[in-house]
Amino acid sequence: MAKDPDRRDLFAGALELMILQSLRYRPMHGYALAKHIKQVSDDLLQIEEGSLYPALQRLLREGLLESEAGVSAKGRPTRIYRVTEAGLRHLELEVSSFEKMFAGITRVLAVAKG
Amino acid sequence: MSFLSKLFRGRRYDDLSISIQEHIAERADELVAEGKSRPEAEQMARREFGNVGLIAERSREAWQWPSAESFLADVRFALRQLMRSPGFTATAVITLALGIAVNATMFSMVSGFLMPKLPGPDPQHIVVPSSVNPDAQFQPDVNPVSVPNYFAWTNDKRVFAGMAAADAYRTGSLSQPGQQPEAIVYSAVTPNYFTIFRVAPAVGRAFLAGEDQQGHDHVVILSHGLWARRFGSDASIVGRSVRLNREDYVVAGVMPENFRMMAYTPQLWVPLTLTEADRAPDARKNRYLTLCARLAPGVTLEQARAQLKILAAQDQKDYPETEKRWGASARVLNDFLIYSFGISTALAVMMTVVGFVLLIACANVAGLMLTRAVGRQKELAIRMSLGATRVRVMRQLLTEGIVIALLGGAVGLFLSYFGIQGLRAGLTFNEAVTNVPVSLDRNVLLFAVAVSLVSAILSSIAPALKSSRTDINTDLKSETRGATSGRSHNRMRVFLVGGEIALALFLLIGSCVLIRGVYELDHQKLGFSHDHLLTAGIQLDKARYADATKQAQFVREAMGRLQQIPGVQIVAVASDLPASGPGSVPIHIKGQPESQANEVHTALNVVVTPEYFDLTRIPLLQGRTFTARDDDSVPRVVVVNQEFVRKYFQGQSPVGKQIQLDVTGVAPAWYEIVGVVADVKSYSEDPRIEAEVYEAWAQRPVASFSFMLRSNVEPNSLISSLRRALAELDAELPLLRVMNMDQVIEFQRNGNPLFTKLLAAFAVLALILSAIGIYGLIAYSVGQRTQEIGIRMALGAKAHDISRMILRESFKVTAIGSAIGLVGALPLPKVFDSIFQGLLPFGAPVVYPLVLVVMLAVALGATYGPARRAAHIDPTRALRSE
Numbered sequence: 001m002a003k004d005p006d007r008r009d010l011f012a013g014a015l016e017l018m019i020l021q022s023l024r025y026r027p028m029h030g031y032a033l034a035k036h037i038k039q040v041s042d043d044l045l046q047i048e049e050g051s052l053y054p055a056l057q058r059l060l061r062e063g064l065l066e067s068e069a070g071v072s073a074k075g076r077p078t079r080i081y082r083v084t085e086a087g088l089r090h091l092e093l094e095v096s097s098f099e100k101m102f103a104g105i106t107r108v109l110a111v112a113k114g
Numbered sequence: 115m116s117f118l119s120k121l122f123r124g125r126r127y128d129d130l131s132i133s134i135q136e137h138i139a140e141r142a143d144e145l146v147a148e149g150k151s152r153p154e155a156e157q158m159a160r161r162e163f164g165n166v167g168l169i170a171e172r173s174r175e176a177w178q179w180p181s182a183e184s185f186l187a188d189v190r191f192a193l194r195q196l197m198r199s200p201g202f203t204a205t206a207v208i209t210l211a212l213g214i215a216v217n218a219t220m221f222s223m224v225s226g227f228l229m230p231k232l233p234g235p236d237p238q239h240i241v242v243p244s245s246v247n248p249d250a251q252f253q254p255d256v257n258p259v260s261v262p263n264y265f266a267w268t269n270d271k272r273v274f275a276g277m278a279a280a281d282a283y284r285t286g287s288l289s290q291p292g293q294q295p296e297a298i299v300y301s302a303v304t305p306n307y308f309t310i311f312r313v314a315p316a317v318g319r320a321f322l323a324g325e326d327q328q329g330h331d332h333v334v335i336l337s338h339g340l341w342a343r344r345f346g347s348d349a350s351i352v353g354r355s356v357r358l359n360r361e362d363y364v365v366a367g368v369m370p371e372n373f374r375m376m377a378y379t380p381q382l383w384v385p386l387t388l389t390e391a392d393r394a395p396d397a398r399k400n401r402y403l404t405l406c407a408r409l410a411p412g413v414t415l416e417q418a419r420a421q422l423k424i425l426a427a428q429d430q431k432d433y434p435e436t437e438k439r440w441g442a443s444a445r446v447l448n449d450f451l452i453y454s455f456g457i458s459t460a461l462a463v464m465m466t467v468v469g470f471v472l473l474i475a476c477a478n479v480a481g482l483m484l485t486r487a488v489g490r491q492k493e494l495a496i497r498m499s500l501g502a503t504r505v506r507v508m509r510q511l512l513t514e515g516i517v518i519a520l521l522g523g524a525v526g527l528f529l530s531y532f533g534i535q536g537l538r539a540g541l542t543f544n545e546a547v548t549n550v551p552v553s554l555d556r557n558v559l560l561f562a563v564a565v566s567l568v569s570a571i572l573s574s575i576a577p578a579l580k581s582s583r584t585d586i587n588t589d590l591k592s593e594t595r596g597a598t599s600g601r602s603h604n605r606m607r608v609f610l611v612g613g614e615i616a617l618a619l620f621l622l623i624g625s626c627v628l629i630r631g632v633y634e635l636d637h638q639k640l641g642f643s644h645d646h647l648l649t650a651g652i653q654l655d656k657a658r659y660a661d662a663t664k665q666a667q668f669v670r671e672a673m674g675r676l677q678q679i680p681g682v683q684i685v686a687v688a689s690d691l692p693a694s695g696p697g698s699v700p701i702h703i704k705g706q707p708e709s710q711a712n713e714v715h716t717a718l719n720v721v722v723t724p725e726y727f728d729l730t731r732i733p734l735l736q737g738r739t740f741t742a743r744d745d746d747s748v749p750r751v752v753v754v755n756q757e758f759v760r761k762y763f764q765g766q767s768p769v770g771k772q773i774q775l776d777v778t779g780v781a782p783a784w785y786e787i788v789g790v791v792a793d794v795k796s797y798s799e800d801p802r803i804e805a806e807v808y809e810a811w812a813q814r815p816v817a818s819f820s821f822m823l824r825s826n827v828e829p830n831s832l833i834s835s836l837r838r839a840l841a842e843l844d845a846e847l848p849l850l851r852v853m854n855m856d857q858v859i860e861f862q863r864n865g866n867p868l869f870t871k872l873l874a875a876f877a878v879l880a881l882i883l884s885a886i887g888i889y890g891l892i893a894y895s896v897g898q899r900t901q902e903i904g905i906r907m908a909l910g911a912k913a914h915d916i917s918r919m920i921l922r923e924s925f926k927v928t929a930i931g932s933a934i935g936l937v938g939a940l941p942l943p944k945v946f947d948s949i950f951q952g953l954l955p956f957g958a959p960v961v962y963p964l965v966l967v968v969m970l971a972v973a974l975g976a977t978y979g980p981a982r983r984a985a986h987i988d989p990t991r992a993l994r995s996e
Contacts, residue, residue: 029133029136030133030136030137031136031137031140031141048164049134049162049163049164050164050165050168050172053130053169053172056133056173057173072136073140074139074140076136076139076140077132078132078133078137079130
């Protein structure tokens with residue numbers, strides 16, 4: 001399968017970061033979460049279900065998320081995911097480290113251009 | 115997350131599937147809203163979501179406690195799968211069980227002989243300092259040590275925390291009123307001996323300092339075995355006295371049962387008394403002490419060796435007469451015992467053989483699993499299309515292999531329990547071997563588990579690798595193209611079976627060459643007549659038979675009495691029985707230039723009474739044998755054998771020539787050669803014939819000898835009369851080894867009968883296993899080619915064309931395998947010669963074609979059934995078969 005040049009693989013931890021950030025203010029169920037990330041990123045990031053669900057399970061296991069029984073917008077039973085206290089702390093840590101990294105990368109790219 | 119929810123992980127899985135279902139349903143709703151029809155929308159939603167099974171599995175894996183859980187699931191699944199095909203499972207398990215059983219059984223010997231369980235704490239710190247003999251070919255660095263050297267070395271407190279000495283092999287008599295006197299092997303040890311091992315007696319006390327002084331030295335410590343056997347494990351024996359060598363000794367204690375050291379396991383211990391004379395410089399040439407020492411804390415073996423080297427170098431300077439070129443070294447106790455036991459080579463050969471048997475078994479099982487994998491190709495393809503990863507499928511197949519191997523290991527261990535019992539029963543060919551415990555111990559258990567896992571990997575890695583490379587599309591679609599599928603699988607199987615045949619042929623040739631060598635030995639002409647011959651060994655003790663006169667008198671009287679026994683025709687006495695490996699002495703020949711120091715002329719030396727040659731029927735070739743007149747009043751005479759004439763007189767007649775014998779403790783004198791007799795094999799278990807010199811008994815009586823009785827009745831029927839006749843002369847004199855000559859020869863075969871039986875059994879097992887392998891291969895390929903055969907027959911092929919085609923296939927595999935095995939086996943006689951150092955005759959080229967024919971016959975026999983079946987295939991049925 002040829003690679004779509006407009007879409008690229010996420011780096012490690014990026015998906016988890018986006019999941020936590022998306023769920024930070026509003027708990028969501030799986031489908032809503034996938035759609036949310038897609039919309040917010042203006043379709044630039046398309047999350048594959050193949051990685052979304054395993055990532056959700058990893059976060060659950062690490063205690064960064066919790067889930068509860070709930071219903072979807074259409075009234076079907078599903079699981080609602082919510083960020084825990086530990087998840088919030090983790091998110092802040094990760095965000096600041098990401099920001100540092102981006103800043104670094106941006107500078108290097110700028111110098112290379114100049 | 116609560117502990118409980120961890121336990122009920124099953125709920126998580128359900129949550130997950132709810133989420134996924136909802137996800138797909140919601141997407142479908144959306145698509146419907148966009149104007150798609152419901153079924154179309156649902157299908158699209160599913161496709162977009164991707165592989166549900168795979169995603170669910172990956173998500174679940176996030177929870178799994180890395181693989182343990184899925185391994186258990188795999189095991190459960192594997193067991194279910196295996197139960198579904200009991201034929202396959204039973205064959206695979208039994209094949210592996212046989213391979214593992216022979217390995218575990220042989221390994222019990224390795225565990226017993228090469229991993230001795232030594233008594234006391236930290237046995238790895240105990241070393242055995244030894245003299246290094248400059249001239250010895252055989253184990254030069256484990257020579258016993260002289261008394262002066264013992265005292266010199268024991269004073270070196272920097273390297274040795276303590277050192278003890280033992281005169282390890284003394285023979286003596288143990289007698290009690292009313293009981294038959296018994297000959298026993300015992301050790302005389304310095305009083306600190308048991309302290310070196312840090313082992314206390316189980317009953318009573320150890321030797322005290324000072325009990326090595328004359329007058330205090332009549333104390334004895336019993337081994338556990340002797341205590342149980344002879345004294346009924348009676349603890350009140352301590353303090354009572356036993357009669358050893360006609361003298362009373364007080365029992366001080368009994369050692370625990372585990373105080374055993376392979377060949378150095380005596381029946382009892384007495385204190386070793388060393389006098390001033392023993393310490394004199396002159397005593398340096400009497401090297402007879404076995405030492406053991408505990409290394410000082412922090413001292414390594416290398417440091418101890420270095421120190422001994424320095425000491426030996428000093429001795430060489432100080433005592434050039436006796437110590438010239440002699441060195442000193444040390445081995446760790448464990449190493450010393452194993453090395454001096456000298457069984458490692460035989461065990462290595464046997465372990466190699468059983469290793470090969472296991473390889474053949476693994477190849478068989480691998481073949482079986484390949485067959486099965488082909489049948490399961492579709493199952494695997496489906497599993498992979500449903501989201502199982504390659505690693506997952508491989509892991510599952512490996513798990514099946516492991517389950518089979520562990521089942522095989524369990525059955526194998528069960529079988530080896532009986533194998534070890536049988537082996538134990540056969541390990542009685544000498545006392546040292548009997549002393550070594552061989553059992554299904556922890557080492558054997560661990561080994562069996564390890565072997566099972568190795569065979570699991572060996573037998574399932576190839577099938578697993580192959581099957582996991584399954585191509586989903588072609589395999590799912592290949593529904594109707596059965597006729598030619600499985601080609602690469604077949605190539606792998608041909609390779610496996612070819613390898614099996616090569617290994618089996620190699621093993622068969624190897625064992626046949628060995629067995630033939632042993633057979634030749636068993637049937638070699640010894641050069642004397644050994645039927646109707648009863649023998650009894652005697653060791654006259656110093657207490658009653660102090661000098662030659664008394665010894666000669668005993669022999670004269672005894673011979674007179676033995677002659678009276680009805681059925682006895684001739685009685686003779688010999689220092690060594692014929693073909694029993696007598697000692698050798700240096701000789702000088704008058705008129706011949708003195709040989710160089712490093713190539714001393716030697717000859718085997720036997721002392722016999724005049725009747726000996728008549729009794730043994732060794733033919734006289736020249737001159738005369740001894741007569742009653744050859745006593746100490748006339749000049750000394752000797753008789754030599756043919757080999758002696760060939761070696762030292764280049765075939766010229768030696769009669770009338772003079773030679774000198776360097777017998778320890780006898781003043782040198784010239785002997786006249788009066789006769790030449792025919793050769794007798796020097797050892798009944800060895801093809802060699804060495805130069806031999808016979809001395810006349812009346813001219814030099816010895817204290818250790820055998821009576822030989824030629825009878826015209828069954829010799830063993832005379833045993834009780836013989837015992838009675840000798841007991842009348844001396845009731846406290848034990849008889850060693852009362853047996854007829856054929857039993858002596860059998861005894862001297864040592865472990866040979868057992869080892870040849872084992873070898874033969876293993877070789878036959880290898881042959882059977884490879885026959886099963888060939889059968890499996892051919893039967894499978896016939897099954898695979900049913901359609902093809904049907905087409906061929908429909909197109910006019912005759913039944914015999916078909917069987918010829920199948921036979922050709924089998925023949926091709928067999929021929930290639932045999933060729934490889936044959937080439938591999940060509941250098942075997944040379945290898946064996948170097949392993950057994952010329953002790954066995956290996957010139958047996960006839961073995962090769964013979965074994966090859968057997969192999970081909972077996973291979974073709976195994977093909978016969980499937981080939982016949984192929985020839986009787988009904989073409990119409992075959993074509994419809996899929």
